[in-house]
Amino acid sequence: MSYLKDFPNAEGYFGDFGGAFLPPELESHFAEIERAWRQLALSADFLQELRYIRRHYQGRPTPVYYARNLSREAGAHIYLKREDLNHSGAHKLNHCMGEALLARHMGKKKLIAETGAGQHGVALATAAACFGMECEIHMGEIDIEKEAPNVTRMKLMGAEVVPVSFGGRSLKEAVDSAFQSYLSQADEALFAIGSVVGPHPFPLMVRNFQSVVGIEAREQYQELTDGQLPEQVVACVGGGSNAMGMFAGFIEDPEVQLNGVEPLGRGTEPGQHSATMTFGKPGMLHGFKCMLLTDDEGNPAPVHSIASGLDYPGVGPEHSYLKKAGRVAYHAIGDDETLDAFYRLSRTEGIIPALESAHAVAWAVEHAREHPGSTVLVNLSGRGDKDIDYVARTFGHNRAG
Incomplete structure (x- = not known):
């Protein structure tokens, strides 16, 4: 038995936890993401490119x-x-470069994400600039003020930083806002989730990249x-x-x-x-x-x-x-x-x-x-x-x- 191969199961569950509970309009998009990921995870060309990026860029x-x-x-x-x-x-670039490669393979033109401390936002803006893609980062107003240097970095690399002003104005609300934006752009964009959270297959993908x-x-x-x-x-x-x-x-x-x-x-x-x-x-x-x-x-x-x-x-x-x-x-x-x-x-x-x-x-x-x-x-x-x-x-x- 190999833990990393056996978890999660085919439905994205780690025991009682995980799964994918999605609005109907996103189900086909997440199924497409999983198919592309399964294909690329076994691709020597993809893995070779990722290794090159890690060594010579990261x-x-x-x-x-x-x-x-x-x-x-x-x-x-x-x-x-x-x-x-x-x-x-930070470690965030490990999965952001992988997610950007995945998005390029799927023909996506844009990366959308949430960020709290700004490290995921900076990493995704970095990946987007590297691959010539648009980037949209949702960030709570509290964190925008607190993490101003990272906001500057994101903007310098061409990312659009969307302030989130509702609720607690922090990470949870930034995720809510990013999901809402993604709903209307899923045909052309990838929601590059910033941690081992979210619907399957993201907890699996991000863990493997990390x-x-x-x-x-x-x-x-x-x-x-x-x-x-x-x-x-x-x-x-x-x-x-x-x-x-x-x-x-x-x-x-x-x-x-x-x-x-x-x-x-x-x-x-x-x-x-x-x-x-x-x-x-x-x-x-x-x-x-x-x-x-x-x-x-x-x-x-x-x-x-x-x-x-x-x-x-x-x-x-x-x-x-x-x-x-x-x-x-x-x-x-x-x-x-x-x-x-x-x-x-x-x-x-x-x-x-x-x-x-x-x-x-x-x-x-x-x-x-x-x-x-x-x-x-x-x-x-x-x-x-x-x-x-x-x-x-x-x-x-x-x-x-």
Whole structure:
């Protein structure tokens, strides 16, 4: 049995989670996407072109780095998979280039997507510019203000950034807005979903595109440690694409504990966090079944995180399954601990992490202090260029701790 081949099933389910619940007018379009994906996934020409892009355009493989100073301070061995060095600044380009290739094969002229922190938007704008396609990015007004550098990047590369002003004005509403726009443009556009979420086949496709992270990391870690495997692998989880990419390299190694870190935000009260795996229950969002934070009426609940890319009431269906199956442990880290980790990694290693990634760094430091001498491999999913203005303006240039 091979986990990655056996999950999801033909209908897109990971156990009880996943599937595709679509408006009738989109059913044929998603069926077309799945047919094209199944064909290309077996195409030597497609895979060769993707490998070329990854090596000569994206700058892959990204390295694994032993964080000596942070390790010394924390009391254990902490390694970082440097996805922050991937072109465009995060792991997102791994699936955006694949989705753009898919769109070109299908004869599409335009890419449409949502974005929270702006990293997916920047990556898709990058892919669209590379392939000569139009690009339309929907982004909540709160995130547009918070992540201004990424908005500038998207516009410089020719993308249309559509402000979303309804509801919570953040990631969930950006997805709603992008879906609505896609409904009227599905003949000519591809909705390039930005994580391992959404209707089948996107959780499968995005995981497979992102699996390059875990495959590289496993080989690189073993090269650094004379064939050993890390005791702990950790990644932040919002929708969960960087985590599933990282976990894919270790999912069949039972001796490696996999850890997902979600945002506890400002506390445990509803609306103060985005800790879906900790406080959620099974539900349906954006055309798929997953763990979901809901309000008293059963609707998706308001959420909060200092990291805009984690500000989502749902989570990928594969994460939902892996928690229920017990293969992955999920933890919640608050805004304060995340900020401490943001400043700490910047100060000790000269690496400024994305606020999303800082959640995983915070958990790694906490685990290291509780388990001296242990080994932890962190997926540093993105760099913090997009966050530095917000952090410095709101919290200052230094933080004790």
